[in-house]
Amino acid sequence: MTRLLDPTAVRELAARLDLRPTKQRGQNFVTDANTVRRIVQLAGVRPEDTVLEVGPGLGSLTLALLEVAGRVVAVEIDPLLAGALPATVAARAADRAAALDVVEADAMRVTELPAEPTIVVANLPYNVSVPVLLHLLATFPGWGRGLVMVQSEVADRLVARPGSKIYGVPSVKMAWYANTARVGSVPPRVFWPVPNVESGLVAIERIDPPATTATRGQVFAVVDAAFGQRRKMLRAALSGLAGSSAAASTALEAAGVDPTARGETLTVEQFARIAELLPSQR
Known part of the structure; x- marks a missing residue:
């Protein structure tokens, strides 16, 4: 039986690690079990999936993913968090601990993973969400669908269509790789620390790029x-x-x-x- 993280558990873990979340790394941790289960459900994670999660942090979403997915590959840039995640999973989902791989790396530079992902589900750091997403699409062509949580304004840009005032570089480059849709919002109160912006959920379905002789x-x-x-x-x-x-x-x-x-x-x-x-x- 998996025990998901609640606000008390998140703060206890952070205190134990002497963790001070930084804006530089966009560290805002989900503290609500219903939110992470909703994300997993909206993503359509299946038992045969290998999920790529970016920025697992303290493990809130990781634990919910392990309830459903066959395997989770979590890429974490912070060595403190990367080192602590396996113990958290072992303590709260002992029967699923072997299904987790933690890769300590910068998601904007990672080029190899222990398993090819079939789906990406992630709470992406606000400050680097678009370049991380484009890098993952370009580098790991095997994943065909995904669901990412990003700043609400970024979510709108990722799904914008031609003619919109917010249609721009992220919109066009995403359209090269995938169809996108805004499928929900997440309020600031479910995070610690509480951000001053709302988050948006964007569903991704990979498509073939346009037929062209240009690279x-x-x-x-x-x-x-x-x-x-x-x-x-x-x-x-x-x-x-x-x-x-x-x-x-x-x-x-x-x-x-x-x-x-x-x-x-x-x-x-x-x-x-x-x-x-x-x-x-x-």
Whole structure:
């Protein structure tokens, strides 16, 4: 029988470890058992799954994942937390302790895991959530679905569609890899320390990237340039990549895109087509 963490247990663990949560590492630990069980349920974790969890912290979500998943691979950058997690699991879910692998590493740099994940479920640190997520999508192609908890504002950006005021680089790059949907919110009160923002839950379903002769790097370079000067028309924003505003206009017209349009109106497929046609990208 798994004993999930409650507010008292979280504080006791932190005191035992002499842990002082830092904003630098985005450390806000979930203290509510209902919240972590809800996350596992929304993620659709199955017994055959190998779950990749990033930033397990004190183990609140880890314990809930181990109730359902076949295996959990937890990547933790903090050596204190990475070292303590196996003992917490052994004490609270002894029969599932062997199903946990802890990897002490920076999730933005990790390239090898003890098992290939089939799903990612994580409470991502607010300050690095987007780069971590994009790195995991690029580095571990085997996982096909996921559910991440991020700052509410970031959640909205990840799921934004063309034409939205908040549609930007994270929106387009996520669309290269996956379909996304906002599936819930999490209030600040279920965390310790209590953050000053609400969290959002984003469901991820991996898809094939757009059919294009351009590489992902070439497409993402166009995306970065288009939003680097968000108020500029595309012919101006892409002039650096193309070599000139005139060359950018020619490529945009060939791609079927109005040179006076702005990046927030384009789909990922349109960005891919532009990348194929820019002179510097060929």
